[in-house]
Amino acid sequence: MRYSATSLLRQGLAGHRAWPAAWRSPPLQPRYDAVIVGGGGHGLAAAYYLAKRHKVGRIAVLERGWLGGGNTGRNTTIVRSNYFFPQSVALYDFALRQYEQLSEELNYNIMLSQRGVFYIGHSDHDMEMMARAVNAMQINGIDTELLSAEQVRAELPLANFGPDARYPIHGAFVQRRGGIARHDAVAWGYARAADGLGVDIIQNCEVTGFIIRSGKVIGLETTRGPVSAGAVGLSPSGHCGVLAAKAGFRLPITSYALQAMVSEPIKPVLHAVASSWATGMYISQSDKGELVFGAGLDLYPSYAQRGNLPTTQTIVAGMLEIFPAFRRLKLLRQWAGIVDVPWDYSPILGPSPVGNLYLNCGWGTGGFKATPAGGYFLAHAIATGAHHPISAPFDLGRFATGALIDEAAGAGITH
Template sequence: MDPKLGYSGFSLLKHAVTGNRRWPDFLAEPEMRASYDIVIIGGGGHGLATAHYLAANHGVTNVAVVEGGWIGGGNTARNTTIVRSDYLLNASFQLKHFALKLWSDLTQDLNFNVMYEPRGYVDLAHSDGELEHFTLRANAMRMRGAEASILTGQEVQHRVPELDLSGRKRFPVAGALVQEAGGVVRHDAVAWGFARSAAASGIHVFQNCPATGIDVKSGRIVAVNTPKGRIACKQALISVAGSSSAVAQMAGIDLPLSTINVQALVTEPVKPALDAVVNYNAGLSYVSQTSKGEFVLGGATDGYASYARRGSFERIEDVLARAVQMFPFLSRLRLMRHWSGSADIPMDGNAMLGRTQVDGLMINAGWGYAGFKATPAVGWCMAELLATGKIPDLVAPFTLERFAQGAEHDDAGIGPYPWLQ
């Protein structure tokens, strides 16, 4: 029960009798001030998490969050809700694993059910060489205190009975890396929970209020312009996912990244049939089933720069061909919805976090399609940076300076091909 909003069994019955017409506003529209200590550009999961932790961890509440659309309408809602930390390189693992720990307690932290479900993340290997690499990754995870296991043969079949491992396959399954703490989180609930918590602490959240300009004077940020007025500020954070390049250019900053379309789709709902997230690596296709019974499917990026946020039949066909090889029964289901989002990806496939060359202006960009799983950790760390001025240890490997220093973090071993990350 939340006494501020009156959530209880009694209130549900009362509002049902009155036709649910008297519920208080979930997120009230505040009066915009002329100035704030901090302006967060982007009201997605990362921006709202930063606002929440600014108030919760540091007592900083003179903050404005400006969102170009509505809360829960951007990339936070345009993903496949998967959370995990099965990374090889230490920097990526530590940040994602800290996020995984935060996910497990986030419902209690926000007093809002984000529906974290540790169903298990099953990463399929399609050759002995790939399985050897997975074994290396699993061992590295264990050494850092995470749970991970390697399955082969009938062990994989036992863990995911629905997998079709029979017959001759173009890409046979040699085994799998399994992280049981991995799973899914309800993306809408994440956005709403962080937004409600931030607003309740006194932080102002403005919907349908995009940043239209960033004023810089003598190398320092002085204001953020919006359709609702100019906001003077001491610090600002750009946290706008696929729009990072466009917003950064308002301050005269060119970011070393590409924006690429990522697609996902969902089937009609059926009875429970899959209790894990399964990832097919030969071309990439990942599948999970929602609590409503729908199968959520996603795959690789489109492979070319685009801000379109629209899908293509070619990518749908690629994802479905691999999904059906794993689970032939999916071929009998109808697709119900399809969506896409804009992923901003640097040349090493890893995020860019920290300061920019404009004093007081911070950046959180370059997450590609790995951003959702890191949401609470990013919010925690960026809040610490804004509140204290110090770069957190978890963020230090991902600063913009790494490109000038030759200290890139290429988790996938792909090199300068962002569409393959």
């Protein structure tokens, strides 16, 4: 069914009892042309683009838990493309441009709100580094602007401009096209569109092993039995190391817990996404009114989706230094996602050491914003066996050649 004002009216008059399921729950078939491991936004997007752009016939998405229940449902929903290196800008701005027309393409409202993403600087040195970053981004064609302290005050009046602020505000830079989108809707929109093109979405199906012959993957062992596959795409975020080990190789990736939390809902007080260079925190207000925020990683490897108290405390303290007015709010929920962090904070895309097995991993702390790109380029690699020009610099081989894309140092912003 196509979602529209007419269908809403018709279903409304019928008491909302006749909405069809947004996607099927078919049984696992014994053979597919392409299998995607991981039913988050990225994996579902890959299946959608494989069916839509590359007309691949039989496609399955295997998800260990439920759709979008991993990092897709755990991030702080920020989208932006303000990166330092041209390779990164090509990749992340591709994703943002897809997001800008995704609601129409998928016939599913992803609630994209391009409210602007602000990065606050707290010293003359911060402002010099920001001027450098903004110059690089503008040369790369990204819509960033450098703002004075007065301009920041006009747009973020609740930020701490007090005389005794621990982190005085010297200015900021902003990407106006950045903002937030509804994370669940991105997964569900891709799932519904992929299902409509015949993709089998299999939930509660864990991949337990790879069937490899002469260096090429020909199938998978799963908790629902074996399945043979013409090609396999890995899109498992934090669990990429676990799957790589099953396929017999290692990745330059460490999995960490990244926390996020929300306050109780309040009336609109924060119209943009705000981030601070000093504390690493980022915050926005959801459409439900909750303040959604996070900051740095729990700095040791973890597969526990909760995070530990010292980091929670640091994140809350950092946020309150910048927005003291939020001090009286209660914290409603706190959680963590397991993020796959490569050494250079840039993703690893394309071929793997095993034939017919393709990677979409290493998005680390910033995968949500790149969902359409991760899916698009994984689909391209699976369908053609080769890189798209935009994904080529992000090949696993860069760790042997030394051609790293060091966004950890480059963009200088929390991801």
